Amino acid sequence: MSALPYIIRKEFQQIFRNKVMLPLLFVMPVVQLVVLSFAADFEFKNLNVSVVDHDKSTASRLLISQFSSSGYFKTEQFFNSSQQALVEVEKGNTDMILVVPKDFEKDRKTAKPTQVQLLINAVNNQKAGIASNYAQQVLNIYNKRNMPQFASSTNAVMPLQVTFSEGYWYNPTLDYKTFMVPGILAVLVTMLTAFLSSINIIREKELGTIEQLNVTPISKFEFIVGKQVPFFIIGMFILGIGLTLARLIFGIHIIGSPVLLFAYCAIYVVAILGLGMLVSTLTETQQQAMFVTWFFMVVFILLSGLFTPIDSIPLWAKAINVANPMKYFVEVMRMVMLKGSGFSAISTHFGVMALFAVAFNSLAVLSYKKTN
Amino acid sequence: MEVVISTDKLTKKFGDFVATNEITFEVAKGEIFGFLGANGAGKTTAMRMLCGLLKPSYGSASVAGFDIEKQTEQVKQNIGYMSQKFSLYEDLTVKENFRFYGGVYKLKRQVIDQRLNEMLGNLGMLNVENSLVASLPLGWKQKLAFSLAMLHRPKIVFLDEPTGGVDPITRRQFWDLIYEAAHNGVTIFVTTHYMDEAEYCDRVSIMVDGVIKALDTPENLRKQFETDSMDGVFQLLARGTSTK
Structure with a gap:
């Protein structure tokens, strides 16, 4: 018999009992997606x-x-x-x-x-x-x-003129929202899962309950996985809400396969949760964990290609960006949602994200020490 | 006499500071072993090593027949621990706490519920089963924490200042729980700052600056230090260091 279901149940009980966090989990994605998508518009008028x-x-x-x-x-x-x-x-x-x-x-x-x-x-x-x-x-x-x-x-002769006849593929009306919504959704999923997971273990450290757990025969694997499953479900849930809103409010339909999108998001969320857990095991207070997570988030978001085209960033920044999981997720969101890319087009993205997931989680399990 | 805890020159250093300095002692099954010392004397460090929360710098120890370094997980299966920091989840109900910890020890649901009923019945607290822990008074929480540490029927229970901040009546009740457990063959390893509690122990060790300065029954210690209370014994030993 595994302790896993008990750990998962306990995490959910705590999440659903938190009167501040719970509404935030549902309100934040809605508000941010709607507000940001309208605000992050590069069109200038007047x-x-x-x-x-x-x-x-x-x-x-x-x-x-x-x-x-x-x-x-x-x-x-x-x-x-x-x-x-x-x-x-x-x-x-x-x-x-x-x-x-x-x-x-x-x-x-x-x-x-x-x-x-x-x-x-x-x-x-x-x-x-x-x-x-x-x-x-x-x-x-x-x-x-x-x-x-x-x-x-x-009476001059008209010079022969060559002109462009433009057609914009994947976003025919060059609507910024079509471009921004998938990206913002990617950021939302990332932020929520990263912050929730990074402050989670810390909270047990601060309250002292982690010590009680460390004197039990709980396995590190059970502990980390048990902590992640609830946030994983929340992450996927937020993607679901976001995609629904994108369709209802912005009329953006997923051109590619939704299954493919959710599958990629699943691997991505596991990777981000691993990173969050790693931060959580390496820091001592919620404050430290928040700051470290913010640092990662800001770098991830600015280099993700969400606001600025990453093709034009300097080479050294591109080199750093190889290790930016959010970049891959934003790309996949746009490719699958707007372009209808299939698995073969994003198979490299899958491979890279699987590596991130394995790496971050292995490090998290390794750095969580029951015995100091 | 069956020995359940034995240490051999167990030592923990933090940098240059020696928190626990080559302590060697044995505890028998069913014994109430008092672990005394001033703040910073190294009690908690020693206890944390025995529970497998800290790695010794050198020396060895076995708990419930398992080596604390090589068989940490087996040790953990056989011990209960109640830390100084209150460790029930405040945002869960009593029942949810017990079910969670029971699950972690891989107990069956029916077993958990049955034991919880029994324990709450003994404490006269059946009505709090579905209350949030945060809503309970400290004394009640401490008794619950002790019950929780006993949930998986451990051979040894480590109690780190279990009665800190608790009123005298609740302290008395708490010690009734300890006696009962010891009567059932559970070994109790307890640290405390209350000298009246030291009198309740079968044997007492007094740590000063990381070293065990005295170890015997309360009666023998009083005779040895020619005083009529454990308080006197403690004062003599503690003063010895301050003038050193």
Whole structure:
């Protein structure tokens, strides 16, 4: 007869009796998934543009209205010089300055190359990059629309143009939420299981109950596994809730196999629980365990590819990232959910995660000492 | 006389500090063995080694016929332990605690429930079976902790200051439990700071600075140190070190 069912039952009894933790377990994933997915949106709307129009012509007004009608820019502030407009940038009132040079209309009519100047506030460089991108698009549209006019007037031959016809696969409307939700769900599953497991053994240490357990013939394996099973079930449960919410709220369907997704998540959660247990056995107080776990979480999350594409990180960071379990999980979530990848496409991910699971758990069992 | 605990130069060092210095003694089956000493004298360290919670630096000991280093798990199957730190789960009920620990000792559910009933019946506490441990007074918890340590019918029970902070009446009741267990052949190894409790022991050892300075029946110790109480014996030995 094994002591395992008794240990598991006891853990569940304690979890369900905890009036703070239990609601948190269910409310936290819902709130975070919904709030974060809407908030972690890189689309910018209503960027404030200060306009310095030196030309004051039909052409320049057309250009400006092109900006304001795009939906991304608000062109409400007008200045006579760039210097005046820059004051507004310094105050933080404006995101960019559009400067239309004198003779803008004249140059265009005579088909002389002309330029408008964009001064972008790059304190938030991501926002600046996107603003520049949007502005470029607005200019392209403007050029295209106003091309025939002057082309006919000068009788010039239209140059042969090569253009992209874009189609976005796996996320046709380039919806950020479709991209973010699987990743955020991965982070949620990780955080909950990592924190719960890392403070669990510590709690028994702090209360002194671990000593009572250590004088029993309980085996280390039974102890670690018994501690993990409840959190494993909770982790899988949260994935289930998350996927349901993703479907109901964001309309994201799992294109690949849900079974495959749950199978991968299972191995992943075992790995993360092993890491949590390892932290728990190596630290002495809940405070220490929380700090150590936070450290891992922050590194894991920032390098997971959740917010930033990891293809562009430096080589040394890539080398570190090989040991980031969350990276693999975020990838698998996106591949299976959005792309419908099958097992063969993620078999390497399975192998790597199995290694993590074995390594972390072996270390946890080894570092848990019944006799000091 | 059957020996259930025997140590041979059992020693524990923490760095340069020698917590327990070559202690050698034997405890017989069914004996109530009092383990006395000032705070920091090395009692708890010695006890933790005997329970398999600490590895000795050198020396050896056997408990219930098993070597504490090589057969730690067999030792654990045969001992009960009640630590200084209160060790029932506060957020579980009495019954849940007993079922959990019983399960850990691989007892059958019916056996656990039957023994729990018996023990609570003896304590007159049948009505608390489904109460959360956190809601019980300290004295009750201590008696429950002792019962829990006895749940798997161990041969030896180690009690580390079991009556600390408990009122005199409950202490008396607690010692009734100890007598009863000893009467049934269980060996009791108990540390305490209460000298009246030392009088209740069959034999008493007094540790000073990691060394056993005296070991005999309370009566013989009183004669040896020419005083009429265990308190006197303790004072003499403890003072001996402070002037050293």
